[in-house]
Amino acid sequence: MPELPEVETVVRSLAPRLVGQRILAITTTPSRVFRGQQQVITACLPGQQIHQVQRYGKNILLTLDRHRVRIHLGMTGKLLFAPAPSTHPRAMLALEDALLVFDDIRQFGRFELLPAEESGPVLGEDALEIAPATFAARLRERRGAIKNLLLNQVFLRGMGNIYTDEALYLARIHPLCPGFLVPRRKALALHTSMRALLQEAIAAGGSSISDYVDASGQRGAFQDRHQVYGKEGDPCPRCGAAIRRMVVCQRGTHYCPRCQRMPSVR
DNA sequence: CGGAGCCCCTGTAAGC
DNA sequence: TGCTTACAGGGGCTCC
Structure with a gap:
Protein backbone atom coordinates (compact mmCIF):
# COMPACT_ATOMS: atom_id res chain seq x y z
CA MET A 1 0.00 0.00 0.00
CA PRO A 2 1.75 3.08 -1.20
CA GLU A 3 2.30 5.78 1.38
CA LEU A 4 4.71 8.72 1.37
CA PRO A 5 7.95 6.68 1.06
CA GLU A 6 6.57 4.48 -1.71
CA VAL A 7 5.17 7.42 -3.66
CA GLU A 8 8.44 9.29 -3.21
CA THR A 9 10.33 6.25 -4.50
CA VAL A 10 8.05 6.06 -7.53
CA VAL A 11 8.45 9.77 -8.25
CA ARG A 12 12.23 9.44 -8.04
CA SER A 13 12.23 6.52 -10.42
CA LEU A 14 9.87 8.32 -12.81
CA ALA A 15 11.30 11.82 -12.93
CA PRO A 16 14.54 11.25 -14.85
CA ARG A 17 12.74 9.25 -17.51
CA LEU A 18 9.68 11.48 -17.85
CA VAL A 19 10.81 15.09 -17.65
CA GLY A 20 11.18 16.55 -21.13
CA GLN A 21 9.33 13.66 -22.77
CA ARG A 22 6.35 14.26 -25.00
CA ILE A 23 3.24 12.11 -24.76
CA LEU A 24 2.75 10.65 -28.22
CA ALA A 25 -0.35 8.59 -27.59
CA ILE A 26 -2.52 7.22 -24.81
CA THR A 27 -4.78 4.21 -24.69
CA THR A 28 -7.12 3.46 -21.80
CA THR A 29 -9.45 0.72 -20.69
CA PRO A 30 -12.74 1.74 -19.06
CA SER A 31 -12.19 2.14 -15.32
CA ARG A 32 -13.43 4.13 -12.40
CA VAL A 33 -9.89 5.42 -11.85
CA PHE A 34 -10.65 8.07 -14.50
CA ARG A 35 -13.70 9.38 -12.62
CA GLY A 36 -15.61 9.93 -15.83
CA GLN A 37 -12.74 11.79 -17.52
CA GLN A 38 -11.60 9.01 -19.80
CA GLN A 39 -12.67 10.76 -23.01
CA VAL A 40 -11.13 14.10 -22.03
CA ILE A 41 -7.90 12.44 -20.98
CA THR A 42 -7.43 10.51 -24.21
CA ALA A 43 -8.27 13.67 -26.16
CA CYS A 44 -6.03 16.10 -24.25
CA LEU A 45 -2.83 14.28 -23.34
CA PRO A 46 -1.33 13.44 -26.74
CA GLY A 47 1.10 16.12 -27.89
CA GLN A 48 1.77 17.57 -24.45
CA GLN A 49 5.23 17.56 -22.95
CA ILE A 50 5.92 16.52 -19.35
CA HIS A 51 7.72 19.32 -17.53
CA GLN A 52 7.66 18.22 -13.93
CA VAL A 53 7.01 15.13 -11.80
CA GLN A 54 6.20 15.88 -8.16
CA ARG A 55 4.84 14.22 -5.07
CA TYR A 56 1.99 15.96 -3.25
CA GLY A 57 1.28 13.86 -0.18
CA LYS A 58 0.48 10.47 -1.68
CA ASN A 59 -0.41 12.00 -5.05
CA ILE A 60 1.83 12.11 -8.08
CA LEU A 61 1.51 15.26 -10.16
CA LEU A 62 2.63 15.45 -13.77
CA THR A 63 2.85 19.01 -15.01
CA LEU A 64 2.17 19.21 -18.74
CA ASP A 65 2.00 22.11 -21.21
CA ARG A 66 -1.64 22.95 -20.57
CA HIS A 67 -2.80 20.55 -17.85
CA ARG A 68 -1.75 18.65 -14.81
CA VAL A 69 -2.31 14.95 -14.26
CA ARG A 70 -3.01 13.84 -10.72
CA ILE A 71 -2.30 10.19 -10.08
CA HIS A 72 -3.15 8.47 -6.81
CA LEU A 73 -2.03 4.87 -6.44
CA GLY A 74 -4.74 3.96 -3.93
CA MET A 75 -4.06 0.46 -2.66
CA THR A 76 -2.78 -1.40 -5.69
CA GLY A 77 -1.91 1.27 -8.24
CA LYS A 78 1.44 1.09 -10.03
CA LEU A 79 3.25 3.18 -12.59
CA LEU A 80 5.43 0.89 -14.62
CA PHE A 81 7.83 1.34 -17.47
CA ALA A 82 7.62 -1.41 -20.05
CA PRO A 83 8.79 -4.16 -19.94
CA ALA A 84 7.91 -4.42 -16.22
CA PRO A 85 4.98 -6.85 -16.10
CA SER A 86 1.48 -5.39 -15.85
CA THR A 87 -1.67 -7.41 -15.17
CA HIS A 88 -4.39 -4.75 -14.96
CA PRO A 89 -3.39 -1.88 -17.25
CA ARG A 90 -5.80 1.06 -17.08
CA ALA A 91 -3.81 3.62 -19.06
CA MET A 92 -0.83 3.26 -21.39
CA LEU A 93 1.20 6.31 -22.28
CA ALA A 94 3.46 6.11 -25.28
CA LEU A 95 6.34 8.53 -24.76
CA GLU A 96 9.21 9.34 -27.06
CA ASP A 97 11.64 7.02 -25.28
CA ALA A 98 9.43 4.83 -23.09
CA LEU A 99 6.06 3.20 -22.57
CA LEU A 100 4.53 4.01 -19.19
CA VAL A 101 1.63 1.95 -17.84
CA PHE A 102 -0.76 2.87 -15.03
CA ASP A 103 -1.82 -0.47 -13.61
CA ASP A 104 -4.35 -0.85 -10.82
CA ILE A 105 -5.91 -4.14 -9.74
CA ARG A 106 -8.54 -2.86 -7.32
CA GLN A 107 -9.14 0.50 -8.95
CA PHE A 108 -8.95 2.44 -5.71
CA GLY A 109 -6.46 4.70 -7.44
CA ARG A 110 -7.20 7.66 -9.66
CA PHE A 111 -5.86 9.16 -12.84
CA GLU A 112 -7.37 12.53 -13.45
CA LEU A 113 -6.86 15.69 -15.41
CA LEU A 114 -6.63 19.05 -13.65
CA PRO A 115 -6.16 22.62 -14.85
CA ALA A 116 -2.46 23.53 -15.18
CA GLU A 117 -1.98 25.23 -11.82
CA GLU A 118 -4.10 22.95 -9.66
CA SER A 119 -3.11 20.05 -7.42
CA GLY A 120 -6.49 18.61 -6.47
CA PRO A 121 -7.83 18.88 -2.92
CA VAL A 122 -5.82 21.10 -0.59
CA LEU A 123 -4.04 18.93 1.95
CA GLY A 124 -2.16 19.59 5.19
C1' DC B 1 -15.35 18.89 14.96
C1' DG B 2 -15.23 13.78 15.30
C1' DG B 3 -16.59 9.16 15.21
C1' DA B 4 -19.19 5.29 13.13
C1' DG B 5 -20.48 2.91 9.28
C1' DC B 6 -20.77 1.97 4.44
C1' DC B 7 -18.95 1.74 -0.23
C1' DC B 8 -15.76 0.93 -3.92
C1' DC B 9 -12.78 -3.35 -5.81
C1' DT B 10 -10.34 -7.92 -6.47
C1' DG B 11 -6.74 -11.21 -5.07
C1' DT B 12 -5.61 -14.12 -1.40
C1' DA B 13 -6.20 -16.82 2.58
C1' DA B 14 -8.91 -19.27 5.62
C1' DG B 15 -12.80 -22.31 6.54
C1' DC B 16 -15.81 -26.06 5.49
C1' DT C 1 -10.05 -30.76 -4.14
C1' DG C 2 -13.33 -27.04 -4.72
C1' DC C 3 -16.38 -23.92 -3.21
C1' DT C 4 -17.70 -19.95 -0.14
C1' DT C 5 -16.62 -16.36 2.85
C1' DA C 6 -13.80 -13.00 5.21
C1' DC C 7 -10.33 -9.82 4.90
C1' DA C 8 -6.97 -6.32 3.30
C1' DG C 9 -7.50 -0.74 3.20
C1' DG C 10 -7.04 4.80 0.93
C1' DG C 11 -10.31 7.82 0.55
C1' DG C 12 -14.91 9.61 -0.07
C1' DC C 13 -19.40 9.82 1.55
C1' DT C 14 -23.47 10.16 4.89
C1' DC C 15 -25.33 10.44 9.34
C1' DC C 16 -25.55 11.78 14.08
Missing part, protein backbone atom coordinates in the same frame (compact mmCIF):
# COMPACT_ATOMS: atom_id res chain seq x y z
CA GLU A 125 1.58 20.10 5.46
CA ASP A 126 3.83 17.30 4.24
CA ALA A 127 4.85 14.82 6.93
CA LEU A 128 8.49 15.22 5.88
CA GLU A 129 8.43 19.00 5.83
CA ILE A 130 6.34 20.14 8.77
CA ALA A 131 8.33 21.93 11.50
CA PRO A 132 8.44 20.22 14.92
CA ALA A 133 6.85 23.16 16.76
CA THR A 134 4.07 23.47 14.18
CA PHE A 135 3.35 19.77 14.41
CA ALA A 136 3.14 19.88 18.21
CA ALA A 137 0.92 22.98 18.12
CA ARG A 138 -1.49 21.44 15.59
CA LEU A 139 -1.81 18.26 17.66
CA ARG A 140 -2.67 20.29 20.72
CA GLU A 141 -5.64 21.86 18.91
CA ARG A 142 -7.38 18.55 18.22
CA ARG A 143 -9.51 16.24 20.29
CA GLY A 144 -9.50 13.36 17.82
CA ALA A 145 -7.44 10.18 18.25
CA ILE A 146 -3.82 10.63 17.18
CA LYS A 147 -4.07 7.75 14.72
CA ASN A 148 -7.04 9.36 12.94
CA LEU A 149 -5.20 12.69 12.85
CA LEU A 150 -2.07 11.21 11.29
CA LEU A 151 -4.17 9.40 8.67
CA ASN A 152 -6.19 12.54 7.90
CA GLN A 153 -4.55 14.03 4.79
CA VAL A 154 -6.08 17.43 5.45
CA PHE A 155 -4.39 17.46 8.84
CA LEU A 156 -1.04 16.13 7.60
CA ARG A 157 -0.24 14.78 4.16
CA GLY A 158 1.63 11.59 3.34
CA MET A 159 1.13 9.24 6.28
CA GLY A 160 -0.75 5.98 5.76
CA ASN A 161 -1.67 3.03 7.93
CA ILE A 162 1.69 1.29 8.14
CA TYR A 163 3.92 4.25 8.90
CA THR A 164 1.38 5.65 11.35
CA ASP A 165 1.49 2.46 13.42
CA GLU A 166 5.28 2.35 13.24
CA ALA A 167 5.74 6.03 14.16
CA LEU A 168 3.36 5.81 17.13
CA TYR A 169 5.20 2.73 18.33
CA LEU A 170 8.59 4.44 18.11
CA ALA A 171 7.27 7.45 20.03
CA ARG A 172 5.44 5.23 22.56
CA ILE A 173 2.04 6.81 21.98
CA HIS A 174 -1.24 4.91 22.16
CA PRO A 175 -3.10 5.12 18.80
CA LEU A 176 -6.30 6.30 20.51
CA CYS A 177 -4.68 9.04 22.55
CA PRO A 178 -6.48 12.33 21.77
CA GLY A 179 -4.22 14.88 20.03
CA PHE A 180 -4.34 17.45 22.80
CA LEU A 181 -3.45 14.82 25.41
CA VAL A 182 -0.16 13.98 23.72
CA PRO A 183 2.42 15.73 25.90
CA ARG A 184 4.55 18.25 23.99
CA ARG A 185 7.64 16.16 24.71
CA LYS A 186 6.01 13.15 23.08
CA ALA A 187 4.66 15.19 20.18
CA LEU A 188 8.22 16.27 19.43
CA ALA A 189 9.43 12.70 19.82
CA LEU A 190 6.73 11.61 17.38
CA HIS A 191 7.86 14.23 14.89
CA THR A 192 11.43 13.01 15.17
CA SER A 193 10.59 9.33 14.82
CA MET A 194 8.13 9.95 11.99
CA ARG A 195 10.73 11.89 10.04
CA ALA A 196 13.49 9.34 10.62
CA LEU A 197 11.14 6.48 9.77
CA LEU A 198 10.01 8.06 6.50
CA GLN A 199 13.57 8.89 5.48
CA GLU A 200 14.83 5.40 6.24
CA ALA A 201 11.91 3.89 4.34
CA ILE A 202 12.66 6.09 1.32
CA ALA A 203 16.30 5.01 1.50
CA ALA A 204 15.13 1.37 1.52
CA GLY A 205 12.91 1.93 -1.51
CA GLY A 206 9.67 1.75 0.50
CA SER A 207 7.75 -1.20 1.94
CA SER A 208 6.38 -3.96 -0.28
CA ILE A 209 3.62 -5.73 1.66
CA SER A 210 1.82 -7.24 -1.28
CA ASP A 211 1.70 -5.33 -4.53
CA TYR A 212 3.95 -2.34 -4.26
CA VAL A 213 6.80 -1.93 -6.76
CA ASP A 214 8.52 1.16 -8.16
CA ALA A 215 8.38 2.23 -11.81
CA SER A 216 10.99 -0.35 -12.77
CA GLY A 217 9.08 -3.15 -11.07
CA GLN A 218 11.49 -3.26 -8.08
CA ARG A 219 10.15 -4.17 -4.64
CA GLY A 220 11.06 -2.17 -1.55
CA ALA A 221 12.93 -3.56 1.46
CA PHE A 222 11.51 -1.66 4.40
CA GLN A 223 8.80 -4.25 5.16
CA ASP A 224 11.56 -6.30 6.81
CA ARG A 225 12.13 -3.54 9.33
CA HIS A 226 8.56 -3.07 10.54
CA GLN A 227 8.34 -3.33 14.31
CA VAL A 228 4.59 -3.66 14.88
CA TYR A 229 2.71 -3.56 11.58
CA GLY A 230 1.47 -7.07 10.77
CA LYS A 231 3.13 -8.43 13.95
CA GLU A 232 0.08 -9.29 16.05
CA GLY A 233 1.05 -11.78 18.74
CA ASP A 234 4.78 -11.34 18.20
CA PRO A 235 6.87 -10.09 21.12
CA CYS A 236 7.47 -6.34 21.24
CA PRO A 237 11.10 -5.71 20.20
CA ARG A 238 11.49 -3.37 23.18
CA CYS A 239 9.69 -5.05 26.07
CA GLY A 240 8.59 -8.49 24.90
CA ALA A 241 4.85 -7.97 25.48
CA ALA A 242 2.63 -9.44 22.75
CA ILE A 243 1.84 -6.94 19.99
CA ARG A 244 -1.88 -6.28 19.86
CA ARG A 245 -4.17 -5.51 16.94
CA MET A 246 -7.36 -3.47 17.03
CA VAL A 247 -9.45 -1.59 14.51
CA VAL A 248 -9.28 2.21 14.40
CA CYS A 249 -11.19 4.00 11.63
CA GLN A 250 -11.65 0.74 9.77
CA ARG A 251 -7.89 0.18 9.73
CA GLY A 252 -5.94 -2.62 11.32
CA THR A 253 -3.94 -0.97 14.08
CA HIS A 254 -0.91 -2.57 15.68
CA TYR A 255 0.65 -1.47 18.95
CA CYS A 256 2.42 -2.61 22.07
CA PRO A 257 0.00 -2.55 25.02
CA ARG A 258 2.88 -2.07 27.46
CA CYS A 259 4.98 0.55 25.66
CA GLN A 260 2.06 2.56 24.30
CA ARG A 261 -0.15 3.50 27.24
CA MET A 262 -3.09 5.86 27.24
CA PRO A 263 -2.43 8.85 29.49
CA SER A 264 -3.97 8.18 32.90
CA VAL A 265 -7.08 10.20 33.56
CA ARG A 266 -7.18 11.93 36.89
Whole structure:
Protein backbone atom coordinates (compact mmCIF):
# COMPACT_ATOMS: atom_id res chain seq x y z
CA MET A 1 0.00 0.00 0.00
CA PRO A 2 1.75 3.08 -1.20
CA GLU A 3 2.30 5.78 1.38
CA LEU A 4 4.71 8.72 1.37
CA PRO A 5 7.95 6.68 1.06
CA GLU A 6 6.57 4.48 -1.71
CA VAL A 7 5.17 7.42 -3.66
CA GLU A 8 8.44 9.29 -3.21
CA THR A 9 10.33 6.25 -4.50
CA VAL A 10 8.05 6.06 -7.53
CA VAL A 11 8.45 9.77 -8.25
CA ARG A 12 12.23 9.44 -8.04
CA SER A 13 12.23 6.52 -10.42
CA LEU A 14 9.87 8.32 -12.81
CA ALA A 15 11.30 11.82 -12.93
CA PRO A 16 14.54 11.25 -14.85
CA ARG A 17 12.74 9.25 -17.51
CA LEU A 18 9.68 11.48 -17.85
CA VAL A 19 10.81 15.09 -17.65
CA GLY A 20 11.18 16.55 -21.13
CA GLN A 21 9.33 13.66 -22.77
CA ARG A 22 6.35 14.26 -25.00
CA ILE A 23 3.24 12.11 -24.76
CA LEU A 24 2.75 10.65 -28.22
CA ALA A 25 -0.35 8.59 -27.59
CA ILE A 26 -2.52 7.22 -24.81
CA THR A 27 -4.78 4.21 -24.69
CA THR A 28 -7.12 3.46 -21.80
CA THR A 29 -9.45 0.72 -20.69
CA PRO A 30 -12.74 1.74 -19.06
CA SER A 31 -12.19 2.14 -15.32
CA ARG A 32 -13.43 4.13 -12.40
CA VAL A 33 -9.89 5.42 -11.85
CA PHE A 34 -10.65 8.07 -14.50
CA ARG A 35 -13.70 9.38 -12.62
CA GLY A 36 -15.61 9.93 -15.83
CA GLN A 37 -12.74 11.79 -17.52
CA GLN A 38 -11.60 9.01 -19.80
CA GLN A 39 -12.67 10.76 -23.01
CA VAL A 40 -11.13 14.10 -22.03
CA ILE A 41 -7.90 12.44 -20.98
CA THR A 42 -7.43 10.51 -24.21
CA ALA A 43 -8.27 13.67 -26.16
CA CYS A 44 -6.03 16.10 -24.25
CA LEU A 45 -2.83 14.28 -23.34
CA PRO A 46 -1.33 13.44 -26.74
CA GLY A 47 1.10 16.12 -27.89
CA GLN A 48 1.77 17.57 -24.45
CA GLN A 49 5.23 17.56 -22.95
CA ILE A 50 5.92 16.52 -19.35
CA HIS A 51 7.72 19.32 -17.53
CA GLN A 52 7.66 18.22 -13.93
CA VAL A 53 7.01 15.13 -11.80
CA GLN A 54 6.20 15.88 -8.16
CA ARG A 55 4.84 14.22 -5.07
CA TYR A 56 1.99 15.96 -3.25
CA GLY A 57 1.28 13.86 -0.18
CA LYS A 58 0.48 10.47 -1.68
CA ASN A 59 -0.41 12.00 -5.05
CA ILE A 60 1.83 12.11 -8.08
CA LEU A 61 1.51 15.26 -10.16
CA LEU A 62 2.63 15.45 -13.77
CA THR A 63 2.85 19.01 -15.01
CA LEU A 64 2.17 19.21 -18.74
CA ASP A 65 2.00 22.11 -21.21
CA ARG A 66 -1.64 22.95 -20.57
CA HIS A 67 -2.80 20.55 -17.85
CA ARG A 68 -1.75 18.65 -14.81
CA VAL A 69 -2.31 14.95 -14.26
CA ARG A 70 -3.01 13.84 -10.72
CA ILE A 71 -2.30 10.19 -10.08
CA HIS A 72 -3.15 8.47 -6.81
CA LEU A 73 -2.03 4.87 -6.44
CA GLY A 74 -4.74 3.96 -3.93
CA MET A 75 -4.06 0.46 -2.66
CA THR A 76 -2.78 -1.40 -5.69
CA GLY A 77 -1.91 1.27 -8.24
CA LYS A 78 1.44 1.09 -10.03
CA LEU A 79 3.25 3.18 -12.59
CA LEU A 80 5.43 0.89 -14.62
CA PHE A 81 7.83 1.34 -17.47
CA ALA A 82 7.62 -1.41 -20.05
CA PRO A 83 8.79 -4.16 -19.94
CA ALA A 84 7.91 -4.42 -16.22
CA PRO A 85 4.98 -6.85 -16.10
CA SER A 86 1.48 -5.39 -15.85
CA THR A 87 -1.67 -7.41 -15.17
CA HIS A 88 -4.39 -4.75 -14.96
CA PRO A 89 -3.39 -1.88 -17.25
CA ARG A 90 -5.80 1.06 -17.08
CA ALA A 91 -3.81 3.62 -19.06
CA MET A 92 -0.83 3.26 -21.39
CA LEU A 93 1.20 6.31 -22.28
CA ALA A 94 3.46 6.11 -25.28
CA LEU A 95 6.34 8.53 -24.76
CA GLU A 96 9.21 9.34 -27.06
CA ASP A 97 11.64 7.02 -25.28
CA ALA A 98 9.43 4.83 -23.09
CA LEU A 99 6.06 3.20 -22.57
CA LEU A 100 4.53 4.01 -19.19
CA VAL A 101 1.63 1.95 -17.84
CA PHE A 102 -0.76 2.87 -15.03
CA ASP A 103 -1.82 -0.47 -13.61
CA ASP A 104 -4.35 -0.85 -10.82
CA ILE A 105 -5.91 -4.14 -9.74
CA ARG A 106 -8.54 -2.86 -7.32
CA GLN A 107 -9.14 0.50 -8.95
CA PHE A 108 -8.95 2.44 -5.71
CA GLY A 109 -6.46 4.70 -7.44
CA ARG A 110 -7.20 7.66 -9.66
CA PHE A 111 -5.86 9.16 -12.84
CA GLU A 112 -7.37 12.53 -13.45
CA LEU A 113 -6.86 15.69 -15.41
CA LEU A 114 -6.63 19.05 -13.65
CA PRO A 115 -6.16 22.62 -14.85
CA ALA A 116 -2.46 23.53 -15.18
CA GLU A 117 -1.98 25.23 -11.82
CA GLU A 118 -4.10 22.95 -9.66
CA SER A 119 -3.11 20.05 -7.42
CA GLY A 120 -6.49 18.61 -6.47
CA PRO A 121 -7.83 18.88 -2.92
CA VAL A 122 -5.82 21.10 -0.59
CA LEU A 123 -4.04 18.93 1.95
CA GLY A 124 -2.16 19.59 5.19
CA GLU A 125 1.58 20.10 5.46
CA ASP A 126 3.83 17.30 4.24
CA ALA A 127 4.85 14.82 6.93
CA LEU A 128 8.49 15.22 5.88
CA GLU A 129 8.43 19.00 5.83
CA ILE A 130 6.34 20.14 8.77
CA ALA A 131 8.33 21.93 11.50
CA PRO A 132 8.44 20.22 14.92
CA ALA A 133 6.85 23.16 16.76
CA THR A 134 4.07 23.47 14.18
CA PHE A 135 3.35 19.77 14.41
CA ALA A 136 3.14 19.88 18.21
CA ALA A 137 0.92 22.98 18.12
CA ARG A 138 -1.49 21.44 15.59
CA LEU A 139 -1.81 18.26 17.66
CA ARG A 140 -2.67 20.29 20.72
CA GLU A 141 -5.64 21.86 18.91
CA ARG A 142 -7.38 18.55 18.22
CA ARG A 143 -9.51 16.24 20.29
CA GLY A 144 -9.50 13.36 17.82
CA ALA A 145 -7.44 10.18 18.25
CA ILE A 146 -3.82 10.63 17.18
CA LYS A 147 -4.07 7.75 14.72
CA ASN A 148 -7.04 9.36 12.94
CA LEU A 149 -5.20 12.69 12.85
CA LEU A 150 -2.07 11.21 11.29
CA LEU A 151 -4.17 9.40 8.67
CA ASN A 152 -6.19 12.54 7.90
CA GLN A 153 -4.55 14.03 4.79
CA VAL A 154 -6.08 17.43 5.45
CA PHE A 155 -4.39 17.46 8.84
CA LEU A 156 -1.04 16.13 7.60
CA ARG A 157 -0.24 14.78 4.16
CA GLY A 158 1.63 11.59 3.34
CA MET A 159 1.13 9.24 6.28
CA GLY A 160 -0.75 5.98 5.76
CA ASN A 161 -1.67 3.03 7.93
CA ILE A 162 1.69 1.29 8.14
CA TYR A 163 3.92 4.25 8.90
CA THR A 164 1.38 5.65 11.35
CA ASP A 165 1.49 2.46 13.42
CA GLU A 166 5.28 2.35 13.24
CA ALA A 167 5.74 6.03 14.16
CA LEU A 168 3.36 5.81 17.13
CA TYR A 169 5.20 2.73 18.33
CA LEU A 170 8.59 4.44 18.11
CA ALA A 171 7.27 7.45 20.03
CA ARG A 172 5.44 5.23 22.56
CA ILE A 173 2.04 6.81 21.98
CA HIS A 174 -1.24 4.91 22.16
CA PRO A 175 -3.10 5.12 18.80
CA LEU A 176 -6.30 6.30 20.51
CA CYS A 177 -4.68 9.04 22.55
CA PRO A 178 -6.48 12.33 21.77
CA GLY A 179 -4.22 14.88 20.03
CA PHE A 180 -4.34 17.45 22.80
CA LEU A 181 -3.45 14.82 25.41
CA VAL A 182 -0.16 13.98 23.72
CA PRO A 183 2.42 15.73 25.90
CA ARG A 184 4.55 18.25 23.99
CA ARG A 185 7.64 16.16 24.71
CA LYS A 186 6.01 13.15 23.08
CA ALA A 187 4.66 15.19 20.18
CA LEU A 188 8.22 16.27 19.43
CA ALA A 189 9.43 12.70 19.82
CA LEU A 190 6.73 11.61 17.38
CA HIS A 191 7.86 14.23 14.89
CA THR A 192 11.43 13.01 15.17
CA SER A 193 10.59 9.33 14.82
CA MET A 194 8.13 9.95 11.99
CA ARG A 195 10.73 11.89 10.04
CA ALA A 196 13.49 9.34 10.62
CA LEU A 197 11.14 6.48 9.77
CA LEU A 198 10.01 8.06 6.50
CA GLN A 199 13.57 8.89 5.48
CA GLU A 200 14.83 5.40 6.24
CA ALA A 201 11.91 3.89 4.34
CA ILE A 202 12.66 6.09 1.32
CA ALA A 203 16.30 5.01 1.50
CA ALA A 204 15.13 1.37 1.52
CA GLY A 205 12.91 1.93 -1.51
CA GLY A 206 9.67 1.75 0.50
CA SER A 207 7.75 -1.20 1.94
CA SER A 208 6.38 -3.96 -0.28
CA ILE A 209 3.62 -5.73 1.66
CA SER A 210 1.82 -7.24 -1.28
CA ASP A 211 1.70 -5.33 -4.53
CA TYR A 212 3.95 -2.34 -4.26
CA VAL A 213 6.80 -1.93 -6.76
CA ASP A 214 8.52 1.16 -8.16
CA ALA A 215 8.38 2.23 -11.81
CA SER A 216 10.99 -0.35 -12.77
CA GLY A 217 9.08 -3.15 -11.07
CA GLN A 218 11.49 -3.26 -8.08
CA ARG A 219 10.15 -4.17 -4.64
CA GLY A 220 11.06 -2.17 -1.55
CA ALA A 221 12.93 -3.56 1.46
CA PHE A 222 11.51 -1.66 4.40
CA GLN A 223 8.80 -4.25 5.16
CA ASP A 224 11.56 -6.30 6.81
CA ARG A 225 12.13 -3.54 9.33
CA HIS A 226 8.56 -3.07 10.54
CA GLN A 227 8.34 -3.33 14.31
CA VAL A 228 4.59 -3.66 14.88
CA TYR A 229 2.71 -3.56 11.58
CA GLY A 230 1.47 -7.07 10.77
CA LYS A 231 3.13 -8.43 13.95
CA GLU A 232 0.08 -9.29 16.05
CA GLY A 233 1.05 -11.78 18.74
CA ASP A 234 4.78 -11.34 18.20
CA PRO A 235 6.87 -10.09 21.12
CA CYS A 236 7.47 -6.34 21.24
CA PRO A 237 11.10 -5.71 20.20
CA ARG A 238 11.49 -3.37 23.18
CA CYS A 239 9.69 -5.05 26.07
CA GLY A 240 8.59 -8.49 24.90
CA ALA A 241 4.85 -7.97 25.48
CA ALA A 242 2.63 -9.44 22.75
CA ILE A 243 1.84 -6.94 19.99
CA ARG A 244 -1.88 -6.28 19.86
CA ARG A 245 -4.17 -5.51 16.94
CA MET A 246 -7.36 -3.47 17.03
CA VAL A 247 -9.45 -1.59 14.51
CA VAL A 248 -9.28 2.21 14.40
CA CYS A 249 -11.19 4.00 11.63
CA GLN A 250 -11.65 0.74 9.77
CA ARG A 251 -7.89 0.18 9.73
CA GLY A 252 -5.94 -2.62 11.32
CA THR A 253 -3.94 -0.97 14.08
CA HIS A 254 -0.91 -2.57 15.68
CA TYR A 255 0.65 -1.47 18.95
CA CYS A 256 2.42 -2.61 22.07
CA PRO A 257 0.00 -2.55 25.02
CA ARG A 258 2.88 -2.07 27.46
CA CYS A 259 4.98 0.55 25.66
CA GLN A 260 2.06 2.56 24.30
CA ARG A 261 -0.15 3.50 27.24
CA MET A 262 -3.09 5.86 27.24
CA PRO A 263 -2.43 8.85 29.49
CA SER A 264 -3.97 8.18 32.90
CA VAL A 265 -7.08 10.20 33.56
CA ARG A 266 -7.18 11.93 36.89
C1' DC B 1 -15.35 18.89 14.96
C1' DG B 2 -15.23 13.78 15.30
C1' DG B 3 -16.59 9.16 15.21
C1' DA B 4 -19.19 5.29 13.13
C1' DG B 5 -20.48 2.91 9.28
C1' DC B 6 -20.77 1.97 4.44
C1' DC B 7 -18.95 1.74 -0.23
C1' DC B 8 -15.76 0.93 -3.92
C1' DC B 9 -12.78 -3.35 -5.81
C1' DT B 10 -10.34 -7.92 -6.47
C1' DG B 11 -6.74 -11.21 -5.07
C1' DT B 12 -5.61 -14.12 -1.40
C1' DA B 13 -6.20 -16.82 2.58
C1' DA B 14 -8.91 -19.27 5.62
C1' DG B 15 -12.80 -22.31 6.54
C1' DC B 16 -15.81 -26.06 5.49
C1' DT C 1 -10.05 -30.76 -4.14
C1' DG C 2 -13.33 -27.04 -4.72
C1' DC C 3 -16.38 -23.92 -3.21
C1' DT C 4 -17.70 -19.95 -0.14
C1' DT C 5 -16.62 -16.36 2.85
C1' DA C 6 -13.80 -13.00 5.21
C1' DC C 7 -10.33 -9.82 4.90
C1' DA C 8 -6.97 -6.32 3.30
C1' DG C 9 -7.50 -0.74 3.20
C1' DG C 10 -7.04 4.80 0.93
C1' DG C 11 -10.31 7.82 0.55
C1' DG C 12 -14.91 9.61 -0.07
C1' DC C 13 -19.40 9.82 1.55
C1' DT C 14 -23.47 10.16 4.89
C1' DC C 15 -25.33 10.44 9.34
C1' DC C 16 -25.55 11.78 14.08
